[in-house]
Amino acid sequence: MAETATQDAASTEPQARHVVYCGVCSLPPEYCEFGGTAKKCKEWLEKKHPDMHEKLYSEEAIEASLSTLSLDARKRAEKDSAKKEAKAAAAEARDAERKAEAMVYIKRVERNKRKYVTAVSGLEEHGHDLKKVAKDWGKKFATGSSVTKTASGTDEIVVQGDNSDDIFDIVVDVLKVPEDNVECIEDKKKKSAG
Amino acid sequence: MFKKEITAGAKSKVKSSVQRGIRTKVVETYPLLAPHIDEIIPKKSQLDLLKLPDRVSLYALNNEPLFWQHMDDAIVPHLRVVHQFPHCFSRIGIDRGAIRFVLSGAALMVPGLTSAGGQLPEPEGQLKEGDVAVIMAEGKEEACMVGQLKMGTEDMKEKKKGVAIDGGHCLGDGLWKMSID
Numbered sequence: 001m002a003e004t005a006t007q008d009a010a011s012t013e014p015q016a017r018h019v020v021y022c023g024v025c026s027l028p029p030e031y032c033e034f035g036g037t038a039k040k041c042k043e044w045l046e047k048k049h050p051d052m053h054e055k056l057y058s059e060e061a062i063e064a065s066l067s068t069l070s071l072d073a074r075k076r077a078e079k080d081s082a083k084k085e086a087k088a089a090a091a092e093a094r095d096a097e098r099k100a101e102a103m104v105y106i107k108r109v110e111r112n113k114r115k116y117v118t119a120v121s122g123l124e125e126h127g128h129d130l131k132k133v134a135k136d137w138g139k140k141f142a143t144g145s146s147v148t149k150t151a152s153g154t155d156e157i158v159v160q161g162d163n164s165d166d167i168f169d170i171v172v173d174v175l176k177v178p179e180d181n182v183e184c185i186e187d188k189k190k191k192s193a194g
Numbered sequence: 195m196f197k198k199e200i201t202a203g204a205k206s207k208v209k210s211s212v213q214r215g216i217r218t219k220v221v222e223t224y225p226l227l228a229p230h231i232d233e234i235i236p237k238k239s240q241l242d243l244l245k246l247p248d249r250v251s252l253y254a255l256n257n258e259p260l261f262w263q264h265m266d267d268a269i270v271p272h273l274r275v276v277h278q279f280p281h282c283f284s285r286i287g288i289d290r291g292a293i294r295f296v297l298s299g300a301a302l303m304v305p306g307l308t309s310a311g312g313q314l315p316e317p318e319g320q321l322k323e324g325d326v327a328v329i330m331a332e333g334k335e336e337a338c339m340v341g342q343l344k345m346g347t348e349d350m351k352e353k354k355k356g357v358a359i360d361g362g363h364c365l366g367d368g369l370w371k372m373s374i375d
Contacts, residue, residue, distance in 0.1 A: 016230070016233060016234075016278035016279060017277065017278050017279070017280070018278075019274075019277040019278070019336060025366070026366070026370070026371065027365050027366055028277070028334075028335075028336040028365070030334045030335065030336060031293075031297065031334065031336070031338065031365055031366075034293060034294050034297040034298075034365075034366075035297075035366060073291050077291070077294055080294060081294070
């Protein structure tokens, strides 16, 4: 056993190191303090990698890292990080608020008597790449699916065929948009010229 | 260089002959990486080329970014690669006070390297202008930045001011946060 263990160590040594990255700010944990979400990062690390947390956030470690800086520089750094953190928090709150307000509209548009297209707008507010979603849906429904500009200048996804119910399910289940923020509209108005 | 969030442009497959060229170039630029090159870019793999803004091209393998290159400048490793093989690159160190500026995307200035907490190689191991250097930070184990030097290390020791690296790739920048799929 001992032999295989040493062999393993020898063979793994020159290979790639695996570095843990913080799940909150994506930086290596030792850089979390500069990421702007230091508090959350600390909690995450405590949960996921307690040994590392111990090492990084022990009293001595903090002392040692601070002692190399002059008092003045330390104060400035502290102020800076506090500002950054506040900014990040504010941005997050703003984002969440916008997300909570943003509606996704699934519109069934009559194209030609019994033929329909389904137009979905508002997905970009929930952080989805319209082009990718459109491509996925095209594959799923085996129909044409594209991103088009509406008259008001915003983008929407147009899927051929009446898929509004299926799309509603996908938007809620797969794309994780709260159900209250999704609305199905039936657009009776016939597209005139075209 | 990647201060803002970036989105990748078109992704295309790299021709196998071009891929061989990239391999040799990487080994040429980073001789220490030679024993590991098969691990980073296996012989029978298919690299992808992504076009980024500002004429930067990024080489990726299986959606993992590996190297980037600005026009025909030196080919620079992505920091994840640096973290995997830290001892294969030329390293210089910065003091603690400079970390926060580097991580917010500022150009790396020489005083951060020449001060007590910084680290520069001895004259025999000096780096010249245009060499790619990995920046380590005082009291940290992982690298925080990588880029092309604007000034030789001996020059830095003499002048003790000016810009050391401009337009590098640092932790938490747009390239770091970019996701490929």
